[in-house]
Amino acid sequence: MSNYETYLLAGVAVPFVSFFILMLFGPRIGKPLSGWLAVAAMATCCVLGTLTLVGWLGEVDSGTAAELTAAAGESQFHWADIGSVPIKVGVNLDSLTVIMFFMVTFIATWIFVFSIGYMAGHSDEVDGKSKYHRFFCYLSLFGFSMLGLVISSNLLFLFIFWELVGLCSYLLIGFYFDKKFASNAAMKAFITNRVGDFGFIFGLMMVYFFLGTLDLDGAAAAFADQYASGTGLFDPSFTINVLGWHVSGPMMATLMGIGLFCGAMGKSAQFPLQVWLPDAMAGPTPVSALIHAATMVAAGVYLVARVYRLLTPDAQLFIAGVGCITLTAMALIAIVQTDIKKCLAYSTLSQLGYMIFGLGMGAWIAALFHLMTHAFFKAMMFLGSGQVIEGCHHEQDMRKMGGLIRKMPVTGVTFLIGVLAIAGFGIPSMNLGLGGYFSKDEILAVAWDRAGIGGEGHHSDQDGHHAAASGATAFDLVSDSHEAHNGDDRVAGHALATDDADHAGVLKLMFWCALITAYVTPFYMMRCWWLTFMGKPRDQQVHDHAHESPMMYVPLVVLAIFTVVSSYALFRPLIADAAPALTDAVLVTAYDGHADDANHAKGALINLHGAHDWLFWGVGWSWAIMFLVAIVIYRNGVGLGSKLKSAFSPIATLLEKKYYFDEIYDFMFVRGCRLLASISAFWDTYVVDGIIASLTSKATERFSAFAGRGVDANIVDGVFNGMAVTAFDLSNLFRSPHTGRIRNYVLFTAGAAAVAILLLLFFDPVPDAQAILTSAGG
Amino acid sequence: MLVRRWTSRRFLLTASAAVIVLSATVAFGQESADLKGVPRAVQGGLLEALLFYLFGGTALVAALGVCVSKSVVRMATWLFGTLGAVAVLYLLLGAFFLSAIQLIVYAGGTLVLLVFGVMLTSKSPWVRFECSKVEMAAGGGIAITLFTGLFLMLTRATWPASAATANGATVKDFGKELLTTYLVPFEVASVVLLVVMIAAAYLARQER
């Protein structure tokens, strides 16, 4: 066990200890001190993370990093056997872990510091009791779970920590649970995430059954091995009967990938599960910054990056599609938002969409790079918005702000840095830029390449490994690399891979969407900044009270500095270092993943910002153009903007209503559930009561009163309530036979016997048994 | 309603008389002393059919009487009719020991227990609780459905043997079986009876 593993494990343990202490002795530790305890714990983690990072950089330079990674894989602790599958606990020690660990601890530390300032000005009382320690208790638990998630080398543990971060998110969104919107938002997040986790569990089960291990590396090895030898999932005769639907092996592999991705869809709020994230802003602002902008929502992206080697081309295409829809649709919504936090929330959704899209397109390095840079600047912007909201006495509406730069200079400037970073500010053909200029544009470059818009891609000349990449099909790519590995074209006839040529239209469309969104992003971000900080103050009262506090702006400055640093140093090289091992899979279409690809990906980047290519002109200056547009429109506040809005009112309404997603879900699920509920009510009233209650009028009254109360008291407003009512109705349905009258019980039971005998008489089970016997015998 | 007119007292008298007559028939007609089979005079002939229909019908009518009775005492009386008639059927089936047990334990013990229960648990033994018509209909529907189903099922089935065999058993045989093959259930039943006695005594006694 190397030092690094010890550091990382200690780093996971420290927040847990802090959590435990705060849980047990929190009330005694008291108001400011428990916050500082959590900060101290997180800072310790950050120190450990930094130590690891510094040491690891040295290892990477000296080329010993790979050995350490392998050694960490060897030294896993054999925890238990589930079936014949050993479950090992270990640290997944590689560059990606190290950099993620550092990022999480660093951002978390500063957000914890900010939280102390934030909570100083906020009520920490719920039901008249102080919950101050509880806030930091949850935050510590979150730190523990998130770090555990990052270092897990086993999908099972990853899943456990995954659920824990979900739990923390739920607890923190609903921190002010006495407020109805907060507890509703918490429930919404919880339920939406469960939907995603449902897919994740199925993915996990498939990994377990088909690959025989839950170890990340082991599963990838088994997957590659099955592909190479044509066994298991890639056995040509493989077919499995899923409720009457015969699924072939490669299809199953794709489903497995999509299943795992479903988890990411929930956590990273991808379409169509994006609905919870904007509502999650009901939580305290530091929580939004830490969990719903920087770390937890990135966990989905991290998961996809980790299981990248288990994806098939079809699964990748699916992922890219989901990412593309998210990034486009959410960016458009952000244009019309007036709540500063909601605006940031939608921009987060859009950026997460970029990352997912990048992964699906094969831009592994770029996507993770974007994750890192985005984490810093988005956390900073959220904290900035928290500062603004705090300074303006809980005013979140940007229309009432304006001109705050004079009152909050530090916040304004740091926020601007964030805006520049997200917009992809940079000077093309010079190595000068911020955040998105490097990361997001790289995603675009890869997508552009993949879509084959640039004709014979430049990198395809440089890279022999992917000689046929841009012009030829991914299928060829797969069989090429397969032949290269095995010299065996047995599986070449396998209808396995996605044919890029078949999907050329889709790929092109996706590229264009992403490109257009690259223009939308600077617009709405500048709109947000300008409305908040520039122009004339629109609400004098808000303006008069505005102020900023040092406790809160120090973290802003630190994060701003790191936003700049992260764009240049440290992050991309380390991710690129992790890439070869994590994308080296026969099926994966990773453009910049392989070791010898790292160069060409860089080449593409340089190409983008350096070469005389139309893409260079197309994207490079987008930030400047759209900043200008935004400033022109919003220079005097919202006046012109609202005129434009009324000119395009149908579209604006569509966007303001978030494409009617809540309404659609309301219709689909709530109405659907209501239908179910009315069926159950019908059953209740006419069938069950018809038998029982008509005899016993008291019972009828009781039940109808009960059902009435249940429905009336919970007038449907939103998905969650609808679900709750439905669950209540269903609960009533199942409770209704329990009338408390023993004779009725006997009646039901005897009735069941009567029904059973009728069924048996009319549907003789014999032919069934016979058929099975003959089929099994033959 | 036939059943109504046929009051329980008259029924009871008739049934008792029938039991005595039948027992006498069986006793006189028997060939061997060990009661190892149904007497030849009865077996397979018209007499058996007659006795079956007579006592089977009695059992059924009495069971229906239980169904339609309003007062629990009447129900108990009708139940006694069923038990007695079934005891006679046991005789027809060659289960002499069981027939005696049926009358002693069931009719003599269990039924008396139930009647005691009736007496102890109501202000008047003739108190009536009637359930509604709908419930009657539901119960009747279920019972009729069940009977139709069972009837179809039983008549369509093929049974391993349909000819009667002389399978009678003496009390001695019973004793032997009970202490060998059925030793365990026998002993367990005795423990159960002990425990049940304690349970019943506890529940029924007055609190000090």
Place this chain on the structure above:
Amino acid sequence: MLAAIELSWYPSLAELGWFAPELALVGTIVVILVAPLILGRSGLRSARIAFAGALVTLLLSVRLVEQVGGGGISGLAPESAAGMLILDKLTILFKIILMLFLTGVTALWVLGSSEKEENGEEFFVLMIGSALGMALMTSTLNLLMMAVAIEAASLPSYAIAGFDKRNRKSAEASVKYVIFGGVSVAIMLYGISLLYGMYHTLNVAIIAQGVANDLAAGQNTVLISMSLFCVLGGIAFKIAAVPFHFWCPDVFEGAKIEVTAWLSVASKAAALVLLLRLVDAFNIGAMVAGHSILTYNGLAWGLGVLAAISCTWGNFAAYRQSNVKRLLAYSSIAHAGYMMMLATIFTLPGTTTSGKPMAALMIYLIVYAVMNLGVFTVAAIVSWQTKSEDIGAFSGLGRRAPWLAVPMVCCLVSLVGLPPFGGFIAKYWLLLALGSKMAETSLAPLSWILIIVVVINTLISLFFYFRIIRTMFLSDDQLPALSPPFLGTAMANLCAVLLLLFGVVLINEPKELADRYTGDMYKPTVVLTSKDVPINAPGDMQVARSVDESDAMQIPALGGAQ
């Protein structure tokens, strides 16, 4: 005199020794009854005797482990093939679990009732009487014995459900229990009579072969299905599976909380083991008669559907309960449903494939017993101290009694089936066992459906279990702090720690235990002596394998007893 009776058979001393645990239970009953005659009445003393009796039974069971060879023993009957009373490691394990749970419930009684209850003697006689019945239920393959054992377990249970004589609810609960029990058992006996009519035996091993032959020939299918449904009804009544579950919530709510704890685990566990043993015997019967185990496909679907409905029903109905005992009753229906699903998967005894349903069941039972004991301990202490069984009584428990609230959270999370607690591991093995049949073409859809049902139900159950947690930590009605007794707190925490251990460190221990104890279940001799029956089990290699020579010697491989 004895000579005159011409006994051809009499149980040997050694044979009696095999059933020493049962005899010890009977002995305990006698001691509890006799002690007051000599020493005067004292509830606490009866509790101590019961505790000691349970421990003695436990020790005697443990002692037997070495004596039972492969395949187990059938004893106390002239023909050892009859399966009248079986001793194998499974029954021993079950008795161990049962006795441990009995000690737990006894401790609970001492905590709550020893002060005010003067009828300890009767209570423990009935309790141990029902324990005896449960122990017997798990060790028989004879339908008559099965019925007697079920009654032996039920009759005392009816009485203890109504033990609190001055409580109206308690009286009502026992009336419902006894009436519903009577109906269920009567239906079961009718089913047994039909089976007897078809095969003229009460031995399940022979019946199973006959049933398999008949089904394969397409004969009497309706009759067989109906009689199996009836027999299943009696067992389902004990399990509290739909549609024989109606008694469960009412009885659990009305009975004393110790009794509820006892019924929620012990009687269900016994019936589940019995169910799996029967299904297993039917499976072997089919195999020996030369038919595929899939002969019982219809049975598998029937059981699976009932199990799925049970757990869905339980979870949904629990959603709106406000009485803790009632909520836990519905939760126990749901858990019984999960466990019942295992009966749908037929595997052969003796084969040590992973994910064997019986092993999965035993793991689940061990974990389930621990978590229910923990939950009931906390619920009992809270309800005794607040005189309320409403969930509201838990309000602010995190502040009022943190050492009760924390173990309660552990147990509830474990009941949901989330890591890192034992419940997760139990559910994991359950899913694994269900998943192991995914490759079997005709059962694949069923196992898919069941897996989906389990997962969805786990999500549903999250809400109502977390409602209690939420009440404990997120609301506060400013109720005064509790002063929980030390023994109770210790018990609850012990359960929580055990669950944590099962979920984290000792993850393999229950599995190994279950594997070791369920690996060689008793196989009826009728099956194994009929070697002349050609084995042409289609398709399934496992079937052919497990009836080869090595497995043939099943009957008394006795260690010390010979």
Place this chain on the structure above:
Amino acid sequence: MLTIGLMHYLVLSAAIFCCGIFVMITKRNAIGILIGVELVLNSVNVNFIAFDRYSQQPGFDGQITALFVIVLAAAEAAVAVAICMNLYKNINTIDVDRGDALHG
């Protein structure tokens, strides 16, 4: 019709069985429900003895089983009557419909 066979007894017992079920559903008196249970058990016994009579195999397992059923029925009746008396003491009636404090 005039030759009495197994089927006659079975149908008779099925009829008594259904009567018992009907009684259990419709009687509000707890003791009345018990009487229904006794009817069902009686039909079970008729089945057992008839099957025993019409079997070709030696032994009289059916009769023995019937004996046990009678014993169990008696035991159950004893407990049930005691429980009913207990209910009567508590709610002052034997009407099971009045015992519906536990429900839902």
